[in-house]
Amino acid sequence: MDPTRLRVFRAVVQSGSINGAATRLGYTPSAISQHVSALQRETGLVLVERRGRGIQPTAAGIAVAERATRVLDQLTDLEHLADDLRAGRSGVLRIGAFMSANRVWMPRVVAGVVDDFPDLRIELSLAELRGDRPVELDLDVFIAEAVRGDRDPAVADGSADGYDVEHLRTEDYLAVLPAGHPLVGRERVELNELRDADWIDNDIARGPCREILITACRARGFAPRFRVQASDYPSSFDYVAAGVGVTVVPRLGAHLLPAGVTAVPIADAEVRRRIMLRVARSARTNPAVRRATELLRAAAVLPAAAPHALA
The missing domain is CATH 3.40.190.290 (D-Maltodextrin-Binding Protein; domain 2)
Structure with missing residues (x-):
């Protein structure tokens, strides 16, 4: 799965709407919708459903968003580790x-x-x-x-x-x-x-x-x-x-x-x-x-x- 799509979908769930996620991430609403649609194809799951003029995450969507938070936090830790290793601040010297x-x-x-x-x-x-x-x-x-x-x-x-x-x-x-x-x-x-x-x-x-x-x-x-x-x-x-x-x-x-x-x-x-x-x-x-x-x-x-x- 594309980490960017996971990040976008997590923002949709946390903000409660496509527009809210777009404002939060600096994307257009259309780009947010495209990322969510692509993630649904990648997972084979229905992650959101229409509710009136907005959307609401499904039970599967909520579960994916919660797990995505853990995955993205680990990726952030990995990025920080890579930064430290490049700078020689951590790791092992043999x-x-x-x-x-x-x-x-x-x-x-x-x-x-x-x-x-x-x-x-x-x-x-x-x-x-x-x-x-x-x-x-x-x-x-x-x-x-x-x-x-x-x-x-x-x-x-x-x-x-x-x-x-x-x-x-x-x-x-x-x-x-x-x-x-x-x-x-x-x-x-x-x-x-x-x-x-x-x-x-x-x-x-x-x-x-x-x-x-x-x-x-x-x-x-x-x-x-x-x-x-x-x-x-x-x-x-x-x-x-x-x-x-x-x-x-x-x-x-x-x-x-x-x-x-x-x-x-x-x-x-x-x-x-x-x-x-x-x-x-x-x-x-x-x-x-x-x-x-x-x-x-x-x-x-x-x-x-x-x-x-x-x-």
Whole structure:
């Protein structure tokens, strides 16, 4: 049924006449009559009947008018919801991120978004592997599969599968060393200098960040001797602080290092990871999505925390 005809018919019933509805809606009486006749054809019901020089709604007409009021109220609510969603005032913003981006970037990004859109609900999906995330994300911060050269960050820019993809940042890796380690105090270390060390594995998901590191070690003719399997970066730092071994993490992962460890940059140029952002093209015009994208770009260009030792 045409909502306009429902609205016209409701006005006829509420005002009690064709002329009253015409005055109320700014239509001509002829246009009102045409809408009522069309609605009767659509429903197959007699909605009004002649009474003298006027009309009167039938029992069926009264029932249709009452239900039409509920339907039209719901349509109005839907229109208001659409207005809010276009303006980013309500709804859900779905963001995917890997763990270190969630720890370092997402608190500031989420705080900025909720300041501007206080009625917005934000759902975060945390996973190291892109395949583990829901496909309906509005924004997704992820690690590219590999870094193959200095100019490579631009290669993955573009679009795919309904998403626009852009490069956010390429960063180096850091060796996290226990106090007293011979390499503490160096400006940089070569990956080869860690070949005989005991390592703490820090990525139980076996994601792309770990693969970049393992591939670089393999190219130098060795495999890390993992003494402990830790589930994440912060846990691996605790084992390093206890003197169990060393670990290697991307720079963003060396956040809030505990006492008793030092982070030293890895000199090898190919031991880097490329951080990418996917934005659903269907959500590009959403103000909340635009704001979150701006905040992520700003976070990505902030200087990374300098490697340091904590006593």
